Amino acid sequence: MARFLIALPVVVALVIGAAFFWGLDPDRDPGAVPTVLLSQPAPEFDLPPVEGAGVPGLSRADLSNLERPALVNVFASWCVPCRAEHAVLTRLVQEEGVPLMGLNYKDKPEDAAQWLRDLGNPYDRIGSDLSGRAGIEWGVSGVPETFVIDTAGTVVYRHVGPIVAADDLARVRSALAAAAGAAS
Amino acid sequence: MIPELGHFALTLALMAAVVQSVLPMLGAARNNALWMQSAVTTSVVQVALVGVAFLALMRSFVVSDFTVRNVVENSHSLKPMLFKVAGTWGSHEGSLVLWVLILAIFGAGVATLGRNVPDGLKARTLSVQAWVSVGFLTFLLFTSNPFERVFPPPMDGQDLNPLLQDVGLALHPPLLYIGYVGFSIVFSFAVAALIEGRVDPAWARWVRPWTLAAWISLTAGIALGSWWAYYELGWGGWWFWDPVENVSFMPWLLGTALLHSAIVTEKRDAFKSWTILLAILTFSLSLLGTFIVRSGLLTSVHAFAVDPERGLYILGLLGITVVGSLTLYAARAPKLEGGGLFAPISREGGLLVNNLLLATATAVVLFGTLYPLFVEAIADEKISVGPPFFNASFIPIMLPLVAIMAVGPLLSWKRADLPGVLSRLKWVAGLTALAALGAWYVDTNGPALAVLAIAAAVWLLSATLREWALRIKLGAVPLIASWRRARGLPRAAHGMTLAHAGLAVCIIGFTGSSAWKEEVIKFGEPGTEVAIAGFDIRFEGVERLRGPNYISDTGTLIVTRGGEPVTVLRPERRSYPVANSQTTEAAIRSTVAGDLYASISAPSDEKSLAAGKWTLRILYEPLVGFIWLGTVMLVVGGILSLSDRRLRVGAPRRTVATPPVGATPAE
Numbered sequence: 001m002a003r004f005l006i007a008l009p010v011v012v013a014l015v016i017g018a019a020f021f022w023g024l025d026p027d028r029d030p031g032a033v034p035t036v037l038l039s040q041p042a043p044e045f046d047l048p049p050v051e052g053a054g055v056p057g058l059s060r061a062d063l064s065n066l067e068r069p070a071l072v073n074v075f076a077s078w079c080v081p082c083r084a085e086h087a088v089l090t091r092l093v094q095e096e097g098v099p100l101m102g103l104n105y106k107d108k109p110e111d112a113a114q115w116l117r118d119l120g121n122p123y124d125r126i127g128s129d130l131s132g133r134a135g136i137e138w139g140v141s142g143v144p145e146t147f148v149i150d151t152a153g154t155v156v157y158r159h160v161g162p163i164v165a166a167d168d169l170a171r172v173r174s175a176l177a178a179a180a181g182a183a184s
Numbered sequence: 185m186i187p188e189l190g191h192f193a194l195t196l197a198l199m200a201a202v203v204q205s206v207l208p209m210l211g212a213a214r215n216n217a218l219w220m221q222s223a224v225t226t227s228v229v230q231v232a233l234v235g236v237a238f239l240a241l242m243r244s245f246v247v248s249d250f251t252v253r254n255v256v257e258n259s260h261s262l263k264p265m266l267f268k269v270a271g272t273w274g275s276h277e278g279s280l281v282l283w284v285l286i287l288a289i290f291g292a293g294v295a296t297l298g299r300n301v302p303d304g305l306k307a308r309t310l311s312v313q314a315w316v317s318v319g320f321l322t323f324l325l326f327t328s329n330p331f332e333r334v335f336p337p338p339m340d341g342q343d344l345n346p347l348l349q350d351v352g353l354a355l356h357p358p359l360l361y362i363g364y365v366g367f368s369i370v371f372s373f374a375v376a377a378l379i380e381g382r383v384d385p386a387w388a389r390w391v392r393p394w395t396l397a398a399w400i401s402l403t404a405g406i407a408l409g410s411w412w413a414y415y416e417l418g419w420g421g422w423w424f425w426d427p428v429e430n431v432s433f434m435p436w437l438l439g440t441a442l443l444h445s446a447i448v449t450e451k452r453d454a455f456k457s458w459t460i461l462l463a464i465l466t467f468s469l470s471l472l473g474t475f476i477v478r479s480g481l482l483t484s485v486h487a488f489a490v491d492p493e494r495g496l497y498i499l500g501l502l503g504i505t506v507v508g509s510l511t512l513y514a515a516r517a518p519k520l521e522g523g524g525l526f527a528p529i530s531r532e533g534g535l536l537v538n539n540l541l542l543a544t545a546t547a548v549v550l551f552g553t554l555y556p557l558f559v560e561a562i563a564d565e566k567i568s569v570g571p572p573f574f575n576a577s578f579i580p581i582m583l584p585l586v587a588i589m590a591v592g593p594l595l596s597w598k599r600a601d602l603p604g605v606l607s608r609l610k611w612v613a614g615l616t617a618l619a620a621l622g623a624w625y626v627d628t629n630g631p632a633l634a635v636l637a638i639a640a641a642v643w644l645l646s647a648t649l650r651e652w653a654l655r656i657k658l659g660a661v662p663l664i665a666s667w668r669r670a671r672g673l674p675r676a677a678h679g680m681t682l683a684h685a686g687l688a689v690c691i692i693g694f695t696g697s698s699a700w701k702e703e704v705i706k707f708g709e710p711g712t713e714v715a716i717a718g719f720d721i722r723f724e725g726v727e728r729l730r731g732p733n734y735i736s737d738t739g740t741l742i743v744t745r746g747g748e749p750v751t752v753l754r755p756e757r758r759s760y761p762v763a764n765s766q767t768t769e770a771a772i773r774s775t776v777a778g779d780l781y782a783s784i785s786a787p788s789d790e791k792s793l794a795a796g797k798w799t800l801r802i803l804y805e806p807l808v809g810f811i812w813l814g815t816v817m818l819v820v821g822g823i824l825s826l827s828d829r830r831l832r833v834g835a836p837r838r839t840v841a842t843p844p845v846g847a848t849p850a851e
Contacts, residue, residue, distance in 0.1 A: 006457075006513070009461065009513065010511055013507055019554065019558055020479075020557075021499060023481045023557050024481065024496055083799060141566075
């Protein structure tokens with residue numbers, strides 16, 4: 001027993017070392033979060049509008065017959081990075097006409113409405129997910145998060161975190177373009 | 185020319201290290217005094233050569249030599265001089281040169297100062313130290329040459345990451361490295377002792393000052409990093425349980441355990457194999473830190489340029505060092521035991537519990553840090569482990585540690601009289617109860633853990649002061665006699681008192697600033713008012729100012745309390761056009777009671793910008809200043825202890841038995 005205990009540190013070190021060796025694989029991106037939804041139809045959900053936001057609510061049906069690929073953005077007024085992302089999304093809507101759907105995650109409708117009044121509302125539709133139930137369906141790991149949906153309502157890309165850096169935006173754009181190309 | 189000279193010096197240093205890693209070890213085995221002596225020479229030669237390389241690199245930064253790729257990537261001609269110098273260790277390559285330099289300095293330190301260390305042990309220790317040197321010098325030369333030239337040289341550099349252009353962070357890496365790398369010499373001592381197969385109190389006495397020196401630096405380095413995060417990141421927190429913070433914290437926890445277990449080895453000839461294991465593991469965790477920061481294995485706010493090849497190389501180094509030394513340990517440690525026996529209630533017993541709790545805490549932090557990687561490797565799922573896990577698991581381990589820590593110094597060696605000790609702590613217990621009631625009264629609906637933590641801190645602080653007062657017989661004898669006794673106490677005793685009290689002060693700060701923090705995040709335009717913690721704050725607007733290599737948007741916040749002006753806070757948002765990035769400079773008004781903390785961030789769209797709208801983040805962090813005060817006490821306590829004559833590295837050994845330094849005087 002004592003012998004075994006004395007050798008225990010080596011064993012633990014070897015196990016940790018093996019995990020490190022595995023982790024060094026150059027193809028592994030520690031920042032990437034996989035999604036079970038990729039290439040799957042968007043999940044079933046039906047959310048009421050955010051009161052005072054002035055746009056209709058969001059459901060699965062609204063994503064089925066789109067004219068062009070759209071973004072579904074998970075946001076909340078309590079989320080600071082969402083503010084940073086908001087300007088980028090607004091520009092994307094105004095300059096490129098990308099349809100933008102909002103999923104207002106675990107947020108009081110009056111706070112969300114105030115937030116949209118302060119910053120402007122680029123969303124075509126916003127579903128109020130007060131309980132976070134729809135967020136579970138979408139497999140949301142945090143706020144903000146953005147999904148690219150093709151015209152048939154299939155999830156083609158998922159971005160975790162705010163879209164602010166140029167390469168974030170480039171990836172979202174290319175996912176949108178790929179979805180548009182596949183549809184036509 | 186000079187960069188090539190630096191490169192050449194590094195190559196020569198590698199040669200010296202190779203010689204040193206073989207010759208003294210053989211000399212010790214064959215009892216060849218000349219071969220053993222060679223370690224002293226090669227150690228000094230190594231430090232000189234690496235010093236030349238370091239200065240050569242620093243010169244390239246100082247004169248902005250843009251023919252050197254490293255300078256191009258990490259400096260700019262307009263950067264203030266301090267940050268040009270600090271740029272030397274701002275990059276992966278430069279910081280490795282610093283790493284190797286500190287490694288060499290510690291080796292040369294033992295070679296020149298350790299005159300009373302027996303030749304055999306010294307030769308073996310320096311040889312082991314040279315193995316580590318060879319590993320890192322080859323890593324530097326083969327994968328991360330800092331002196332690489334670039335042609336054609338660009339007109340100007342790409343600037344150092346602006347977040348790092350800060351006095352706190354200019355000094356943070358050197359201190360942290362002295363800590364990390366300082367444990368290397370302790371590791372070398374441990375491996376040398378395993379090779380010799382002998383550990384005795386003398387061994388512990390030689391090792392302790394080096395451990396202490398490394399520990400002091402690591403404490404200061406971590407505190408400086410934490411302070412930097414507090415005022416520079418603009419999030420208003422000082423610890424985030426980020427993987428990179430954790431990897432610097434783990435060697436600290438285990439190093440603290442080592443510091444205490446080495447006392448037992450020194451005084452009582454016990455805990456030998458445990459002390460050796462701690463010495464090996466502490467340095468292993470330091471290497472682990474280096475590996476994680478430089479391999480991009482985990483996502484973190486800090487990271488050097490990620491390169492899998494480098495990651496693989498350090499993993500190899502880490503593997504050889506850790507697995508090699510632990511295997512040697514497994515083979516040799518069973519022969520080491522023996523030594524003084526002791527009753528469960530004794531100084532040894534207290535230190536044993538201290539060690540077990542610190543080791544458990546380290547294991548918890550290690551587990552939490554690596555768990556996401558394991559889950560991903562086995563189940564291919566991504567998870568993250570955040571502050572809730574660490575707070576829930578780490579604090580319950582720390583509270584009993586603090587409770588025992590207060591009593592430990594009062595216990596005598598071998599067998600202690602617990603009722604007697606506790607009876608001396610009557611007033612301390614009363615004070616603790618009072619503090620708990622006070623904390624509960626101030627915030628009746630607050631977290632119960634906060635009340636408990638405040639009680640623990642007051643218990644530790646007052647028991648520590650009580651122990652010190654007992655030792656100098658404060659109150660029992662005339663004041664002048666107490667003063668004489670205080671002067672007669674070894675400095676290590678004062679150091680311990682100060683360090684333990686410092687931890688108590690830190691805990692007050694940790695608790696206040698996390699449990700009773702107030703925070704307001706608001707969209708502000710000129711005229712917006714915010715009320716927080718009794719202060720009224722009026723946002724006046726933002727003006728654009730120009731710095732040496734940045735543009736600053738400085739906000740003005742007028743703070744009043746009950747109509748009386750208090751202060752004006754000027755948080756900044758700085759843009760560095762060359763590096764194309766931004767930093768936050770929080771404005772902080774510090775008082776003993778707490779910090780009023782303000783930071784601003786840019787409006788998210790043009791419309792708000794035109795309207796002068798900014799996001800204001802205002803926090804009130806009660807008692808946060810105690811954290812910095814407490815860490816200063818920890819560091820000064822450590823330095824005081826290090827300056828103790830008994831520990832001084834060059835001090836001649838006394839022939840008479842030293843009385844146990846921590847013992848309570850007989851009454």
